[in-house]
Amino acid sequence: MRPSDYLDRLRRKYRAHGDVVLDDQEVLELILFRLKPRGDAKQAAQQLMDRFGTIEAVLNAPIYLLEQTRGVGKSVAFDLKMIATTSQRALKDKVRREPVLSSSRAVIDYCRAMMGCERRELFRILFLGKHHALVGDEVHCHGSESFVSVYPREIVRRALELSASAIILVHNHPSGNLKPSSADIMMTQAILMMTRPMGIELHDHLIVSRNGHASMRALGLI
Structure with missing residues (x-):
């Protein structure tokens, strides 16, 4: 199966059923394909999962460790950290909107x-x-x-x-x-x-x- 066909299949699964049908690595693959369309998103996602274990750990990893992961590099590592920052700010906004207790x-x-x-x-x-x-x-x-x-x-x-x-x-x-x-x-x-x-x-x-x-x-x- 060509990489593009594989990613199209993941996209169709997500559109039809949401994230519940995708595991952490598949979510990373979809993200990495957008960040590095000419690279091997599947291999890079596998390297990240092997090194950090979960998508949460990937997004919260220090940027220098992401950069050192094979297939990632500085540009993708920066983009992953920006995704993490966006998620953290969304969570903080939720805390701010309601009485904390x-x-x-x-x-x-x-x-x-x-x-x-x-x-x-x-x-x-x-x-x-x-x-x-x-x-x-x-x-x-x-x-x-x-x-x-x-x-x-x-x-x-x-x-x-x-x-x-x-x-x-x-x-x-x-x-x-x-x-x-x-x-x-x-x-x-x-x-x-x-x-x-x-x-x-x-x-x-x-x-x-x-x-x-x-x-x-x-x-x-x-």
Whole structure:
């Protein structure tokens, strides 16, 4: 079967049934054919899937790793990252449109998209204002593969600057292990002790990875 015939078949499947009939590699093949019509989209998609495992991991991979993947190159890697950025912004817009506490699934999806595939720990804070609307979304600090330094006083100071009435803490575990560490629990309690007297609610502390998420509130740790 000629490559063009194969891609036409994938397009017809998608038009008739939507994305449910296509696996991750087939979706990548259709995207890559648009990005590099003279190249071997099937082979490039296979290389990406072999290296990263899922389409989510592909789109969230560092651009230099995408560039190093055989059959991809700088131009296609840049375009893939722009697709990822567009998706992340769409998820963030969804979080902004509704009261955050009534759209927990959207918050989790957004945080996983932004941080779940990171190779080092990041500590993010969602600041909530009146009616629990999102008034700030900031990366507080960057860490290593297994540790990140957090500064509770800076978190409180920033919350007061934004007139936030509540915050959601988020950090990622690159290892994929979603169980809160003893350091995670101690740090959360330290932040809680500082925010509570200031009238700032610590609503939750989420841990995210490429495989899922954990909520410290749901675990009874807040």
